[in-house]
Amino acid sequence: xxxxxADGKLVNFLNRLGYLMILNLLTVLCCxxxxxxxxxxxxxxxxxxxxxxxEDERIIAGYFRAFCDNFKQATLxxxxxxGILLFMLFDIRLLQSVAGTFGQVYRIVLFGAILLLVMLLxxxxxxxxxxxxxxxxxxxxxxxxCAGHIxxxxxxxxxxxxxxxxxxxxxxxxxxxxxxxxSGPAYLTSIYFTSLFKKxx
Numbered sequence: 001x002x003x004x005x006a007d008g009k010l011v012n013f014l015n016r017l018g019y020l021m022i023l024n025l026l027t028v029l030c031c032x033x034x035x036x037x038x039x040x041x042x043x044x045x046x047x048x049x050x051x052x053x054x055e056d057e058r059i060i061a062g063y064f065r066a067f068c069d070n071f072k073q074a075t076l077x078x079x080x081x082x083g084i085l086l087f088m089l090f091d092i093r094l095l096q097s098v099a100g101t102f103g104q105v106y107r108i109v110l111f112g113a114i115l116l117l118v119m120l121l122x123x124x125x126x127x128x129x130x131x132x133x134x135x136x137x138x139x140x141x142x143x144x145x146c147a148g149h150i151x152x153x154x155x156x157x158x159x160x161x162x163x164x165x166x167x168x169x170x171x172x173x174x175x176x177x178x179x180x181x182x183s184g185p186a187y188l189t190s191i192y193f194t195s196l197f198k199k200x201x
Contacts, residue, residue, distance in 0.1 A: 016051070016187075019059050023047060023183040026063050036071075038078025038125065043067035044183060045129035048190040070128055073135050077128070081121045088114050119146055119157045126193045131200075145196065152196075156189045 023044055030040035046066035050056045088110050095103045095110075123142035127133070133141070146153045163181035166173035 017180070019051060019057065020180045020183040020187055022059050023063065023186075024178070024180050026060065027182050028178075030067060034082075035075060035079065037082065038074035038076075038121075039067050039071045041078075041186075042070045042074040042125045042129045044186050045126045045190060045193070046070070048183065048187045049126070049130055049194060051187065052190045052194045066129065073138070074125065074128055076135055077121070077124055077139070081117060081124075085114060085117055088117075115157060116146075118160070119153055122156065122160055122189070123153070126189070127197075130193070130197055149196065152192060156192055159188050160185045 027040050027044045030043070031037045043063045043066040047059060047062050050062065056062055092107050092110050092114075095107050120139070120142050123145050124138055127138050127141055127145070131138075131141075162185060163173070163177045167177055167181075
């Protein structure tokens, strides 16, 4: 079979890349109000999880349906988690003026806590995208998944942070981040989440 055939590997890859670019744009636009970030990320995971499972490729309609369906829970989780993140980032900023070992150690501890919280939120939004549950149970399951599968959880965190790291290295990566900087890592981590969730579905 030719790679240029309608169902060939190249065409499938280009289609998938196009889907991710559309998803990235939708997610960026839906994150602009900031307080809707949780719903936007949950909707993104809802679509990427379906893409991985090859279930439904109605990108735009599927995204906004998931955005509306999970808006309340995702927003509450984001407001709580995002508020804590903002508080810790503000603390790190303040501690830059504190000299000595205490300030340095405290900044490292806060930075580690931020990474753990981002990992927890990433799992929570993916769980919310796939399962109907209460906020309490969603966060509980996210914590259990993180603790029970710590090595792959750290790898998924690194995957999500790659676009941020690339942008910190050079602004030349800005165009890549704009195209697939959010949806690309979400798709890659959805491959892991699909395997992780399979035994609980």
